[in-house]
Amino acid sequence: MTDSPAFRLPLDPKEQPILDRILTIRDHLSILKQDRTTYVKSQDVVKYYNQLIEQVELLNQIRETKRDEQNRVDTVLDDCFQLVSLFFLTIGRNQEAPAVYSAISTVKRLLDHLKEAGYYSGKDLGTMALSIQQWRESIERGQQSYSPHLLTLLEARIHVCQERLQELQQSLSRLGPDVVGMYERLVSILRSLSACNTRSKFPVREVKDFEEQLTQIQDELHESRDVHEGKTAEQTYAERMAALSLTEGEIADGPTVIRALLARCLLWIEVIQERQGKIDDRFQDTYDKLLKIRNTLEQMNLTQAWSLRETDLYSFQRQLDRVDESRVNGNFIDAEGRPADLHAQRTLLYLLRKSYAFIYQYIISSEPVSEALLPIYNQLLTLKRCLVEVKRSGGVDSPRELYPYSMKLNSIDNMKKDGKFMVGNDIPEGQASVTALLAECFDLAYELRADSEREREDDDGDAMQLANGSVEVAG
Template sequence: MPLRLETEDEMKLLSELRSGVLITEKTQLNRTDDVLDEVCQMLSPAVYSQVVAIKHCFDRLDEFGIYAEEFLEPYERKLKDIEQIITVDERNQAIPEAVMQILKYKFLQCKKIYNRLLNAIHEVSPELLPIRNRLLRIRRQLIIIACKSSFKAEDILPFQQEIREVDSQRVDGKFMAEDGSIPPGQAVLVGLLDQNYAFAHDLVIATQPDFSPALQTLRERLVEIKQQLERLELTHKWTLRQTDLFSYQHQLHDIVKMRHDDDIDADPNQRGKFVDEKGQTPEGQTVLNFLLHKCYRMVLILLIESVPVSEALTPIYNQLTSVRQCLMAVKDIGAPCSPEELYPYQMKLASIDQLRKDGKFYDDRGHIPEGQALCVSTLEECYHILDELREEEDSKSETEAKSEAAATNNTL
């Protein structure tokens, strides 16, 4: 039996052991789920990997709690793209049923977190937006500092001063509008203010000689991962495959698992924090959380820039994008095209279209690879542009014919 089918059978057995559902919000995740996650990434490298990366990013975003609208816009667009791909791949059975079940669960979790973050944005009154934006800018600057390979306490002090300046604007603990009223959104702003105080304090702790050796080891490891991802951005950005990022995702996941997020018996004060060899939670956790956030975001950006199409469909997708670029260039020039000039594009699209069976692209083994939605939509877009160019030529020919007829009548 092929390894892929054997793996799918094992996943079905696991699903039966779990009453037909592989994962729910109540599932207590264990080592089996970690292995299952790795298997799903190998069975669905194009789509599952992106959803996992988005989920990890959203988990980090959820920890920080509040963002500006424009920061969330790329995530919204990506969620819509992924939703379309999942719909098509599910219809075409391009992804094993068990993998699709986990994929849809993680995708819905992403949407829940996104909606929660969006609701937090809407809680803030327009009068308080300048203060919110200032606090968000301070947090961004703290993240930039935390992600450096080294920094000093002096780098943090100006931002601590700015945080105190924002705090001084409160009257009896409230941020006031110009007319003296108390606008809604106080809890969000106070939470963001307190968060910045804590973050800045934690970063100063990370600069001290007695900073926890356990946290420092993890920090150095995360800085190394970040630097490797930065090198990938510079050198392999355009040739990167989803599978190239697996090792980085696994390393980050292993670090996240060191926290007490999933330990039911842990002290609530330790939940979500790293502990040292004595079982204590040292100060300075923020620098690790910022680095995790940065690394996951870099992984996601690299995945977004790599197309969610399986390797089997990549040659077809590349051909389609080349045809689309050529057709767009012809359209932008604005010059009419004769049928003879459009013929090569029509023939190329027809040759690609003939590769489909029942509207689907298949690989050499007869499987339906991931990325059907993207390939089909690009093919349809090419046909649409081609039709527009034909219509422009027909319209021009019709106009010229009428002009010639009118000129002939005037002569007579």
């Protein structure tokens, strides 16, 4: 198993029994995560959560006079809470406090990386602001149900995220409505260029197209390209990094931000065109590792709804955490402690941020349904999409066309026992969500059938009137 970044402070002998117990808990959680022979049951997850909280309470008693202590106990506790959090998502208890832990950890890293990258869009921040608010509500709802030790920890982490979010929002507020569209376009191009830079084969033509777009923007703004005589684009980029960042330096107005970001895009194009996707050999292993993680997470996007168990994200989180925590003062360093050049630094940071972004997306799109009910839930989602599309396209000509949908909906409805979807003798979490979705599908099918019958009656009436008119003329 991939371990968390490890602290090396000495362990208080009094904490050794706690470490032993939480290592055992982590082992049990890992075994549960790997077992695909059956679905994860709510009672198993709650059992390990309660055992974990017992150890946290004991640890807090020992550390009454040393609250800032950090050693291996804390890293293993973090592992356990991450796993428990993802398990709460897996069993469909997304709106409960423990489920928030993993999401907050991921968003904190994303916000830090956005600040470090020096560019981001309002959409990035808006999505995370909404998520943070929802997680805060989950914590408030859990006041009577969950340990104050957990809630205090979650509240502190949310506070840190909120502060960083407000810092980034404030920086973005420097942009007036007249330049926001241009800024968003430049951010999109810069990200697309970073994606091109990580392709297996460097896309020369595509990068050239982006360069032409930037040249067009440059002409619109009546700007000239940075010639940087006697220096490489990489050297110039590094020297002007603070001036080109939205969050650093004293940027007075929106037009200044736009000009700086445009200059950054043009310099970055020069850098990646020169490198042609080739990373510094010293960081090839790290690059390959991050690229593989990014590609795997991206491919999961195609099958997420049908095959993803949220706990699968844990190993990716831990691998990324290891890479992120290995940096020194934000720099990726080689085996001899030397920092990466600018190209490697920005490329590795892009892959790191993009991978965390995928994990965040999978977490927030997790359905509030136990994995035991996901097959039914996903079938209903597909049926709903089909029915909505049929309605959008003008409905059906005959109720007969709805028979396949009705038969499938009735077969799903008949799976219920005493109004519940059962798996053996268990009642998995997410009953309300599945039942509500089933009702939506029945309503859509009913509306389509009613519209079809009404249209047919109108057609019959028109035909009758036409027939009567013909008789009168004949008479």
